[in-house]
Amino acid sequence: MKNSYKGNRKIHFDYHTPPDFQEVASSFEPETLMKDLAEIGCELINFFAKDLFGNCYWNTKVGHKHPYLKRDLLKEVTEASKKYGIKIVAYYNVMDLYNVQAHPELKHRGCKEVQNSEGDYVCLNSPWLEKVLLPELKEISSYEVSGIFFDFLYFHQPCFCKWCEQKFMDEFSYEIPKDTKSNEWKTYTKWLRKRGNEIVRKVCETIHEVNSKILVGVNWAYVQRQPETPPDDIGFITLDVNETDCTSLNASYYAKYLRTLNKPFDIMTTRFLHWWGDWALKPVTTMKHECAVILANGGQCIIGDHFYIDGKHEKEVIKNISNVFDFISKRETILDEASSVPFIAVLHSAENSYIKGNGIVADEKSTRGAHKLFLECNLHFDILNEEGLISNIDKYSLVVIPEQMDLSETLITKIKDYVKAGGKLLLSYDSSKTKEELDAQWTKELFGISLKNKDSLGFGYIVPEVSDLQKNLPRMPIFCRSNFVDIEEKTAKTLASKLDAYTTITSKQGWEGWLGAGIGSPTFDRRYPTITLNEFGNGKTVFLGCEIFKAYFEYNDWTLRTIVMNAIDLLLPEKVIEVSSPYPIEVTLLKKEESYLINLINWHSERAYKTPIITENLPEINNITINLTLDKAPKNVLVHPEDEEHKIEWQWNGNKLKIRVGKLHIHSILEVRT
Numbered sequence: 284m285k286n287s288y289k290g291n292r293k294i295h296f297d298y299h300t301p302p303d304f305q306e307v308a309s310s311f312e313p314e315t316l317m318k319d320l321a322e323i324g325c326e327l328i329n330f331f332a333k334d335l336f337g338n339c340y341w342n343t344k345v346g347h348k349h350p351y352l353k354r355d356l357l358k359e360v361t362e363a364s365k366k367y368g369i370k371i372v373a374y375y376n377v378m379d380l381y382n383v384q385a386h387p388e389l390k391h392r393g394c395k396e397v398q399n400s401e402g403d404y405v406c407l408n409s410p411w412l413e414k415v416l417l418p419e420l421k422e423i424s425s426y427e428v429s430g431i432f433f434d435f436l437y438f439h440q441p442c443f444c445k446w447c448e449q450k451f452m453d454e455f456s457y458e459i460p461k462d463t464k465s466n467e468w469k470t471y472t473k474w475l476r477k478r479g480n481e482i483v484r485k486v487c488e489t490i491h492e493v494n495s496k497i498l499v500g501v502n503w504a505y506v507q508r509q510p511e512t513p514p515d516d517i518g519f520i521t522l523d524v525n526e527t528d529c530t531s532l533n534a535s536y537y538a539k540y541l542r543t544l545n546k547p548f549d550i551m552t553t554r555f556l557h558w559w560g561d562w563a564l565k566p567v568t569t570m571k572h573e574c575a576v577i578l579a580n581g582g583q584c585i586i587g588d589h590f591y592i593d594g595k596h597e598k599e600v601i602k603n604i605s606n607v608f609d610f611i612s613k614r615e616t617i618l619d620e621a622s623s624v625p626f627i628a629v630l631h632s633a634e635n636s637y638i639k640g641n642g643i644v645a646d647e648k649s650t651r652g653a654h655k656l657f658l659e660c661n662l663h664f665d666i667l668n669e670e671g672l673i674s675n676i677d678k679y680s681l682v683v684i685p686e687q688m689d690l691s692e693t694l695i696t697k698i699k700d701y702v703k704a705g706g707k708l709l710l711s712y713d714s715s716k717t718k719e720e721l722d723a724q725w726t727k728e729l730f731g732i733s734l735k736n737k738d739s740l741g742f743g744y745i746v747p748e749v750s751d752l753q754k755n756l757p758r759m760p761i762f763c764r765s766n767f768v769d770i771e772e773k774t775a776k777t778l779a780s781k782l783d784a785y786t787t788i789t790s791k792q793g794w795e796g797w798l799g800a801g802i803g804s805p806t807f808d809r810r811y812p813t814i815t816l817n818e819f820g821n822g823k824t825v826f827l828g829c830e831i832f833k834a835y836f837e838y839n840d841w842t843l844r845t846i847v848m849n850a851i852d853l854l855l856p857e858k859v860i861e862v863s864s865p866y867p868i869e870v871t872l873l874k875k876e877e878s879y880l881i882n883l884i885n886w887h888s889e890r891a892y893k894t895p896i897i898t899e900n901l902p903e904i905n906n907i908t909i910n911l912t913l914d915k916a917p918k919n920v921l922v923h924p925e926d927e928e929h930k931i932e933w934q935w936n937g938n939k940l941k942i943r944v945g946k947l948h949i950h951s952i953l954e955v956r957t
């Protein structure tokens with residue numbers, strides 16, 4: 284029986300300590316720390332076993348203990364934690380700079396032909412794995428830890444070290460390619476991802492041989508940049524979400540995907556303003572907002588902090604986190620074990636991501652664009668990988684495929700059956716096998732169109748031709764900064780046409796290629812279909828002929844968002860949940876036993892010249908209306924947390940429950956009991 288990995292009142296304490304620092308942990312008091320943490324209801328902490336410099340913080344017989352550390356910190360902290368009922372997860376960083384210096388032959392090697400391939404850390408394919416990592420893990424696993432949190436336990440760059448070359452040569456009989464556009468490169472990156480998974484399995488096996496209850500998590504593994512189903516051995520998914528732009532937006536993006544993987548997952552935020560490279564204090568309102576987003580999307584919260592260089596913790600920070608823990612406590616019980624109600628599925632396919640990315644880290648622009656766009660339309664949706672969609676497609680009312688290539692035959696068959704049986708499908712741009720060739724034959728029947736050719740101009744115009752698509756849009760050609768694919772209609776009906784952009788350059792003067800000097804202006808002599816509607820079996824499909832989601836990610840164009848929303852209204856005039864509000868709010872619809880849980884999150888934030896986006900003051904949102912499709916009268920509608928003022932009214936009219944919410948501050952949960 285494994286440990287359970289539940290809880291939201293968790294803190295990660297970072298403690299990377301330079302090897303020459305003699306006062307290491309001189310002021311660390313495990314008893315005081317545990318007492319302070321117990322007082323604020325903290326359930327679990329991530330505690331350093333090994334930092335990025337390669338310093339170990341336990342009495343290791345096989346590894347490199349911090350040269351000035353006189354104590355066994357891991358032992359002291361696990362012992363002190365028992366008394367207070369706080370769980371310890373050991374943090375282990377695999378970069379191991381000590382061994383990079385001591386044994387340069389173990390180092391990761393980049394090459395000049397492949398951009399951004401150089402890095403300072405040990406290679407996981409080197410003998411370091413057997414000589415250092417596994418023996419050290421055996422030692423850590425004998426301590427009373429609930430879990431081990433790994434940092435960088437995956438290949439995030441291509442490696443050309445002699446160990447990688449040798450292993451690759453043994454399997455494929457040629458050297459690791461350096462041309463990132465070649466087929467050999469695809470073979471190589473696939474092999475590297477497979478090696479990564481083998482190493483994770485080996486690590487889990489080693490730990491579980493010593494203590495089968497220890498849960499293993501790998502920071503950033505199996506999230507959207509590696510959208511594969513995690514192995515069974517992985518106990519929890521975890522990531523310290525990027526905080527250099529908008530933490531809440533990132534948290535929402537990852538959570539909507541991770542909740543479909545059927546594993547507990549943590550999203551780590553910090554108390555800092557600029558992520559880890561910082562000692563500032565984030566406003567409590569921002570911290571609460573980030574945790575609300577995580578909880579409302581089915582995730583678990585963990586807040587990151589640093590110990591001071593001498594090992595002391597900052598009591599004022601603990602006080603602020605206490606305030607956030609109170610906010611969490613009022614919400615976590617009601618949301619515990621709740622799951623997302625399938626409504627709209629957004630596909631984030633692994634193969635597509637690797638084609639567009641470098642084969643090691645996925646490309647996510649279109650998925651992120653779809654995420655932000657749907658969120659700002661108050662829509663409830665999940666993000667699924669191929670496997671997730673194949674298994675669950677029939678539960679969804681609408682499937683969205685945002686510029687995804689190289690879909691598997693199994694998925695394509697599933698999609699066809701789904702639409703035939705009455706499903707709704709929205710697909711944008713090119714879904715061919717490769718970037719080079721237009722060969723998306725499978726879309727022909729479904730969308731009633733054929734793809735002609737792709738342009739790479741990077742802009743064009745959309746002209747909505749039917750009133751349903753013109754709703755809330757200016758009556759002018761809509762500029763779209765994206766590539767288009769030309770289509771020919773077979774059975775489809777045109778919803779919008781494309782106008783070409785003016786591109787002729789007549790003189791040799793400068794500036795003629797500037798968008799402000801005529802280039803890119805619409806031309807009106809020819810119109811081509813670009814957004815089409817088709818019926819297939821009992822279902823309906825909409826095709827969008829441009830990279831509309833990627834364009835939304837890059838340019839935030841409200842007119843593109845309106846076009847997509849109008850297309851969704853055409854496909855799904857009746858929605859399970861519809862929320863109208865004077866300002867966008869994040870909406871999630873969860874189900875727990877006989878109750879629906881509608882989460883509403885205020886999405887205001889402050890304006891800034893520089894990121895990160897911080898919310899110090901959050902204005903209330905008033906007059907929110909929710910329509911939930913319900914085929915029987917609800918027994919009751921409650922609002923959580925009970926001690927916050929919300930002002931709600933509700934009525935049921937036979938098949939819809941209408942709820943009016945008079946006031947939303949950060950996060951409210953409406954519980955509909957059926």
Ligand SMILES: [Zn+2]
Pocket residue numbers: 390391392406407408409442443444445446447448
């Ligand atoms: Zn290597």
